[in-house]
Amino acid sequence: MSEATPKFKVTIDNITVEVAPGTTILNAARSIGGDVTPPAMCYYSKLPASGGKCRTCLVEVSKGSEKDPRPMPKLVPSCRTTVMDGMEVKNITSDKVLDARKGIVEFLLLNHPLDCPVCDQAGECDLQNLSYEHGTEQTRYDFPRRTFEKEDLGPNIQLHMTRCILCYRCVFTAEQLTQKREHGVLERGDHAEISTLLGKSLDNEFIGNIIDVCPVGALTDKTFRFKNRVWFTKPVDAHCSCTKCSGKARLWMRGDEVYRVTARKNEWNEVEEWICNECRFERKNAKDWVIEGPSKIKRSSVISQGHYVGTKPTPVVIDKVIGKEPKFLMNIHDVSDVNKPEIELSRIPGPAHSDDFKGNK
Amino acid sequence: MGVKLLLENDHIEGIRYYETYRKNGGYRAAEKALKMTPDEIVEEVKKSGLRGRGGAGFPTGMKWSFLAKPEGVPRHLVCNADESEPGTFKDRYLMEFHPHILIEGLLISSFALGSNATYIYIRGEYAWIPDILEQAIQEAKNNGWLGKNIQGTGFDCEIYVQRGGGAYICGEETALIESLEGKRGNPRMKPPFPAIQGLWMRPTVVNNVETLAAVVPIINIGGEEYAKIGVGRSTGTKLLSVCGNVKKPGVYEIDMTISVEEFIYSEEYCGGMANGKKLKACIPGGSSVPIVPANLLLKTAKGETRMMNYESLSDGGFATGTMMGSGGFIVLDEDQCVVRHTMTLARFYTHESCGQCSPCREGTGWMYKVLKNIEYGKGKMSDIDLLWDIQRRIEGNTICPLGDAAAWPVAAAIRHFRDEFEWHIKNPEESQRRNFGLAHYADPIHVPAGA
Numbered sequence: 001m002s003e004a005t006p007k008f009k010v011t012i013d014n015i016t017v018e019v020a021p022g023t024t025i026l027n028a029a030r031s032i033g034g035d036v037t038p039p040a041m042c043y044y045s046k047l048p049a050s051g052g053k054c055r056t057c058l059v060e061v062s063k064g065s066e067k068d069p070r071p072m073p074k075l076v077p078s079c080r081t082t083v084m085d086g087m088e089v090k091n092i093t094s095d096k097v098l099d100a101r102k103g104i105v106e107f108l109l110l111n112h113p114l115d116c117p118v119c120d121q122a123g124e125c126d127l128q129n130l131s132y133e134h135g136t137e138q139t140r141y142d143f144p145r146r147t148f149e150k151e152d153l154g155p156n157i158q159l160h161m162t163r164c165i166l167c168y169r170c171v172f173t174a175e176q177l178t179q180k181r182e183h184g185v186l187e188r189g190d191h192a193e194i195s196t197l198l199g200k201s202l203d204n205e206f207i208g209n210i211i212d213v214c215p216v217g218a219l220t221d222k223t224f225r226f227k228n229r230v231w232f233t234k235p236v237d238a239h240c241s242c243t244k245c246s247g248k249a250r251l252w253m254r255g256d257e258v259y260r261v262t263a264r265k266n267e268w269n270e271v272e273e274w275i276c277n278e279c280r281f282e283r284k285n286a287k288d289w290v291i292e293g294p295s296k297i298k299r300s301s302v303i304s305q306g307h308y309v310g311t312k313p314t315p316v317v318i319d320k321v322i323g324k325e326p327k328f329l330m331n332i333h334d335v336s337d338v339n340k341p342e343i344e345l346s347r348i349p350g351p352a353h354s355d356d357f358k359g360n361k
Numbered sequence: 362m363g364v365k366l367l368l369e370n371d372h373i374e375g376i377r378y379y380e381t382y383r384k385n386g387g388y389r390a391a392e393k394a395l396k397m398t399p400d401e402i403v404e405e406v407k408k409s410g411l412r413g414r415g416g417a418g419f420p421t422g423m424k425w426s427f428l429a430k431p432e433g434v435p436r437h438l439v440c441n442a443d444e445s446e447p448g449t450f451k452d453r454y455l456m457e458f459h460p461h462i463l464i465e466g467l468l469i470s471s472f473a474l475g476s477n478a479t480y481i482y483i484r485g486e487y488a489w490i491p492d493i494l495e496q497a498i499q500e501a502k503n504n505g506w507l508g509k510n511i512q513g514t515g516f517d518c519e520i521y522v523q524r525g526g527g528a529y530i531c532g533e534e535t536a537l538i539e540s541l542e543g544k545r546g547n548p549r550m551k552p553p554f555p556a557i558q559g560l561w562m563r564p565t566v567v568n569n570v571e572t573l574a575a576v577v578p579i580i581n582i583g584g585e586e587y588a589k590i591g592v593g594r595s596t597g598t599k600l601l602s603v604c605g606n607v608k609k610p611g612v613y614e615i616d617m618t619i620s621v622e623e624f625i626y627s628e629e630y631c632g633g634m635a636n637g638k639k640l641k642a643c644i645p646g647g648s649s650v651p652i653v654p655a656n657l658l659l660k661t662a663k664g665e666t667r668m669m670n671y672e673s674l675s676d677g678g679f680a681t682g683t684m685m686g687s688g689g690f691i692v693l694d695e696d697q698c699v700v701r702h703t704m705t706l707a708r709f710y711t712h713e714s715c716g717q718c719s720p721c722r723e724g725t726g727w728m729y730k731v732l733k734n735i736e737y738g739k740g741k742m743s744d745i746d747l748l749w750d751i752q753r754r755i756e757g758n759t760i761c762p763l764g765d766a767a768a769w770p771v772a773a774a775i776r777h778f779r780d781e782f783e784w785h786i787k788n789p790e791e792s793q794r795r796n797f798g799l800a801h802y803a804d805p806i807h808v809p810a811g812a
């Protein structure tokens with residue numbers, strides 16, 4: 001190791017990595033990947049002020065550092081806690097963390113409408129994924145849920161506040177774009193709501209990105225609303241020569257038709273590069289784009305339900321972590337006839353049909 | 362008679378005004394302090410053992426010594442006058458009737474910390490007090506205690522009064538700072554702590570009104586003398602605001618050597634329970650601290666007499682003790698319903714949550730709804746465990762202590778008054794007509810031998 005760059009050793013769920021000082025526990029865990037990475041509903045690496053709010057990423061610090069080995073008294077948000085040399089962190093190996101996280105999921109779902117069947121975000125929703133992994137099947141909340149009227153933020157974006165989890169990601173995105181406080185939170189507590197100054201639409205050329213940062217279906221693309229389910233469309237990476245943005249985008253296609261354009265997202269569901277409104281809302285013709293090829297999507301994602309090259313099951317690091325297989329509520333590959341790992345999905349043109357999986361092709 | 366330091370001159374008419382205050386020894390501490398070095402003042406405050414009077418009880422001298430002092434960066438002192446904790450109204454009394462002791466304390470503290478612009482952040486509902494403070498500030502200025510080159514020392518200091526919009530959360534120091542900066546009063550994530558990056562990202566100290574006023578007697582009599590008043594780590598005097606079913610509610614100054622029993626029943630203080638009723642329960646430190654039944658209030662679980670100081674009140678931890686908190690002493694007699702009372706507090710916290718973090722935003726509202734069901738005869742037995750589970754998952758998992766403050770009263774009510782909750786649920790109709798009453802809550806507690 002070179003002397004110029006000191007590294008901190010941090011152990012997360014019994015796996016040790018070396019990271020640069022100043023790295024957060026969450027990012028250290030992301031460098032390991034897999035199940036030891038805490039879920040993050042509000043943190044967004046591209047939005048410096050984000051994080052700390054949703055509390056889904058809480059972890060237990062069982063050893064503070066080499067110098068001061070005392071454990072931290074409370075669970076800490078891994079997205080906002082920086083590592084110390086010799087720190088030991090427990091995520092899925094801590095019952096306390098799993099219990100707290102169950103609580104957080106319950107809280108997040110308390111007032112959530114659970115209207116996934118009619119929500120455009122379904123299939124690529126962080127809250128769905130979180131609930132699937134950490135939630136319970138039933139809620140103990142039997143009161144009417146809080147609701148809001150739907151609101152249009154300009155011609156292309158719809159705010160469905162009832163679904164919002166107040167992660168503030170859109171607020172921080174808008175803050176980067178507008179300098180002034182034009183998009184923010186009104187009211188407080190459980191009646192807090194996202195809104196724009198005087199309910200006006202924001203006429204910024206990049207404002208469409210708030211749709212991509214939203215972890216749930218609170219901000220949706222009106223040009224795509226109700227047109228299709230994300231898992232029926234096939235994401236491909238494409239670029240165009242745009243004067244406003246990099247032009248690197250992801251098209252969600254069915255046949256030759258472009259249903260939706262979004263920014264490209266990485267494995268943590270974070271946008272890689274912002275795209276402009278024109279690319280997002282107006283370039284809906286395949287001819288506008290140079291298609292590079294199918295996007296890489298995790299096999300576990302429901303979006304992978306049809307189509308891609310090189311999707312592999314996530315490597316099971318869990319053996320090393322707790323010495324047992326991960327617990328799934330349900331393994332889609334066991335119950336579904338239409339998702340056989342041995343079938344080369346990328347050979348199938350367009351979305352897959354059950355016919356494609358019959359017999360041993 | 363206990364020692365009085367802050368309210369020593371309470372009986373003097375016109376003490377609110379500069380002339381009278383000055384004639385009665387006012388600004389003597391400031392004279393003295395301006396001849397000391399800032400470090401010497403901090404040292405005196407450290408020696409005094411003064412602990413923050415805003416609720417957490419953190420040693421003030423230590424807090425001051427954490428203040429970062431980078432070259433060329435202004436520092437600020439902020440006086441927390443947001444006082445919105447239900448049951449707490451001691452700062453109001455001090456500001457309304459003794460504004461100059463606060464201004465003098467602010468001047469000394471600003472000098473000690475090197476703050477040239479000091480702020481008083483006062484809750485919006487105290488609508489008439491900013492005028493009183495501003496008048497006192499003007500008087501102090503006219504007499505050379507504020508402004509440029511104070512008393513020829515070369516030290517400049519201005520005090521600004523800023524009114525809040527009426528949010529409890531803006532009493533939390535980082536939310537207060539955000540609000541002072543003109544933003545939405547959301548608590549900040551810590552670290553960084555205000556002592557490093559506070560107001561406008563400059564090093565900042567936030568202290569309670571009473572804490573800063575207490576600096577005056579500390580300088581007057583010296584830190585060591587101050588530390589001799591009281592017991593152990595509970596030094597000096599403490600203001601308590603008493604409300605509820607006592608004969609004489611009001612603001613009292615105690616020197617932390619008396620027992621809880623003496624405080625409630627003696628003529629000097631609360632004068633006993635009103636209307637000949639019996640004591641059922643008490644929240645000794647503002648609505649956030651755990652409620653305790655009469656038997657655990659007057660005696661600790663070990664059978665010792667409980668005293669009115671930080672250590673004794675928290676003796677037994679949350680299992681059998683409570684906290685000194687901010688000194689809002691709420692007394693409940695046998696006619697009060699603990700379920701209803703807990704529901705009222707839950708409503709307060711859900712209303713005041715800033716809504717940033719999910720456990721507090723969603724959990725507080727849920728607790729309120731469940732408590733409302735129980736109170737109005739629609740509760741289920743499982744609701745009690747549900748409440749317990751909700752509060753358990755809020756506590757410790759939030760950004761700021763408001764989550765804890767919302768969880769503790771519910772936890773304590775269930776811990777000590779479970780019978781009353783069960784009675785409500787089992788007797789939905791009767792509980793709408795009458796009260797559970799005193800029950801066994803004042804009965805002597807069996808102290809295990811050898812405890």
Ligand SMILES: Cc1cc2nc3c(=O)[nH]c(=O)nc-3n(C[C@H](O)[C@H](O)[C@H](O)COP(=O)(O)O)c2cc1C
Nearest residue numbers: 413414415441443444445532533534568569572762
């Ligand atoms: C929700 C909440 C409300 C608070 N309200 C007040 C308040 O009204 N007045 C106050 O002095 N401190 C309040 N505090 C405590 C402050 O955060 C801070 O600890 C205090 O001002 C420090 O002053 P001290 O050290 O002099 O006590 C509150 C804390 C929380 C979490």
Ligand code: SF4
Nearest residue numbers: 164165167168170214
């Ligand atoms: S609208 Fe979406 S991005 Fe904005 S705060 Fe709500 S959930 Fe977060």
Ligand code: SF4
Nearest residue numbers: 715717718721759761
């Ligand atoms: S605990 Fe409550 S009041 Fe404090 S930051 Fe979280 S939501 Fe806001």
Ligand code: FES
Nearest residue numbers: 043052054055079
């Ligand atoms: S991701 Fe860390 S608190 Fe939300």
